[in-house]
Structure formats: structure tokens, C-alpha cells
Amino acid sequence: MIRVLFFGPVAERIGNNQAAVAFRPGIRLQDVRDELAAQYPQAFEIVCFAAANGEHVRDMSLPLADNSEVAFMARFSGG
Amino acid sequence: MKPAVRIQQEDFSQDEEIRALQASSKRMGGIATFLGCARDFSEGREVSEISFDAYGSMALSELDRLRSDAIEKFGLLDARIVHRIGTVKGGENIVFIAAGAEHRVAALEACRWMIDELKQRVPIWKKEITPQGEAWVTPHP
Numbered sequence: 001m002i003r004v005l006f007f008g009p010v011a012e013r014i015g016n017n018q019a020a021v022a023f024r025p026g027i028r029l030q031d032v033r034d035e036l037a038a039q040y041p042q043a044f045e046i047v048c049f050a051a052a053n054g055e056h057v058r059d060m061s062l063p064l065a066d067n068s069e070v071a072f073m074a075r076f077s078g079g
Numbered sequence: 080m081k082p083a084v085r086i087q088q089e090d091f092s093q094d095e096e097i098r099a100l101q102a103s104s105k106r107m108g109g110i111a112t113f114l115g116c117a118r119d120f121s122e123g124r125e126v127s128e129i130s131f132d133a134y135g136s137m138a139l140s141e142l143d144r145l146r147s148d149a150i151e152k153f154g155l156l157d158a159r160i161v162h163r164i165g166t167v168k169g170g171e172n173i174v175f176i177a178a179g180a181e182h183r184v185a186a187l188e189a190c191r192w193m194i195d196e197l198k199q200r201v202p203i204w205k206k207e208i209t210p211q212g213e214a215w216v217t218p219h220p
Contacts, residue, residue, distance in 0.1 A: 008132040008204030009215035049202075054137040056200070071134055071202070077216040078131070078138075078162060078203025079115050079174050079194055 002032055002064055005071040006043070013043035023066040030060040032070055049073045083158065084142045086133060088165040090172055096159050100179045103157040109183035111190035113176040119169030121216075124209045129173070131164040134202035138162070141201045145193060153189035155180045160193065162203065 002021040011017040021032050029050055037044035050057050051071040052064065064070065080099055085091075093114065100110060117129045146158045155178050162174045174197070178189040198218065205216045 005134065007134050007202065008206070011132070012215070051134070051137055051202070054134075054140060071137070073134070073202055074204065074215070075218050076198060076200070076202055077205045077218045078133070078201050079198045 001067065002027065003067070003069045004032065004036065005069065007071065007073060008077075009046055009074045010043050010072060013046070014040050023064070023068075027064050028060070029057060029062045029064060029070060032064065033060065033072060036072065044072065046074045047072045048075045083160070084139065084146050085161045086135060086139055086142070086164055087161065088163065090163070091161045091175055093175055096161060096175055096177055100157050100159050100177050104179065106181055107156050107179040108181050109186040110177060110179045111183070111186035112178075113174075113190050113194045114172060115174035115194070117167045117169050117171050117173055121207055124207075124211060126169055126207045126209050128166050128168045128208045130166050130206045130208060130213075131173075132204045132206070133162075133164050135164075138202050142197070145196055145201070148196075149178065149189045149193050153178070153180065153185045153192070155185060155189055158189065158193065160197070162197075162201075164203065 001023055004019045006014050006017050119126050142160050149158050157179045159177045176193050178186045180186040206213055
């Protein structure tokens, strides 16, 4: 299982702060994004960044291990 | 002594943070600080409070990395970063950054660099709560 986290404006648009996507061998970060973006298009309009296991990821072809934690995030506004 | 990098709900003391920074080295000749506060007016509206959400574990590790990067990049003797989450009222403190170096230029430049980088790479989001409703903040360049 891939655990997906949402925060702030993305969580608000989804109406939840997490989701789960079934793991399958060879699954990539882009596959998880595509699956969720199809379900929550309004939320993914504002997604600018992705993270896997707490690290920024720019290459969406990153293969994911089972039990990975990923996040799709809007632009940050801390500080 | 409190850790040099923290994310916390409660307010912080600038004096305590500066004392902790100074205590780390007697070679420190310059300390630059940045204090970010909650404005009670934004985009033409009154703001009563600001609510923060964060990817806590990632935000803390990014802040830790940011501090290490600044120490290396600017040759700092030490640096501290504290960011509040939860709800902050207008006029209250949000974030404190302190950079200590042998000379002022490195301290000043590092302080500016750290707050700019924090806004780019640390997963924290703010929502302004106004009498007319709530809105997530769109970042300023």
C-alpha cells in the first residue's frame, strides 16, 4: 500500500488529509499522481510539488516501494 | 538548551534564541536576525488570525538541512530557526531566524538567504482567517 498525504489547500480541496493507493510492482510516483488526479482534478490543479518518504522529488518516474509515504503539495507559504 | 531548529505551537523568545546562539561560540562578531510576524491586514482585508498547516516531519528535516546548508555556504559559526504552527493572531510572532558569524556580512546575507529558502522549500502553508471567511495564502515571489 502507498500512503498518500495531503496538507493545507490540497487537503481542503480533497476533503481529507490522506489516501491509500494499492501497491503494485513497478509503480512510479507519476502513476500515483495520475490515479489521484483523475479522482480529485480540482485539488491537483494546485499541486506543484511531490515528496516521497519525506524528501522532495522532481523526477516523477521514481519507482516506489511498498509502504512508501508520498505527498502532493501546493506551493508553500510558510514564514 | 532547546534544539537549534524547531517547529512549535507556542511563542518563542528572541532573547533566549540569541543567547543560545551567542553561547555556541565566542568568535561570533555579528548576529543577524529575521522575525516574521502575522499582519492583521492583507490584500485589502482585515486578518484576525493565521492558521498554519505543515508536513511536520518533512518540514523539520528541511529546516535542519536549510540550517546546515547556510552554515556551510556562508561559513557561519551557528544558526537557529524556529517556526510556529497552529493558530497565530495578528501581531504575533511566526518565524525567527538567527545567523551568527565572525563578521556582519556573512550573518546578514545568510539570514536573508535562509528566510528566502524557507519560503521555497519548507512544506508549511498559511491560511488567513478574516471576518469575511478563510483563504489559503498564495505565496509572494
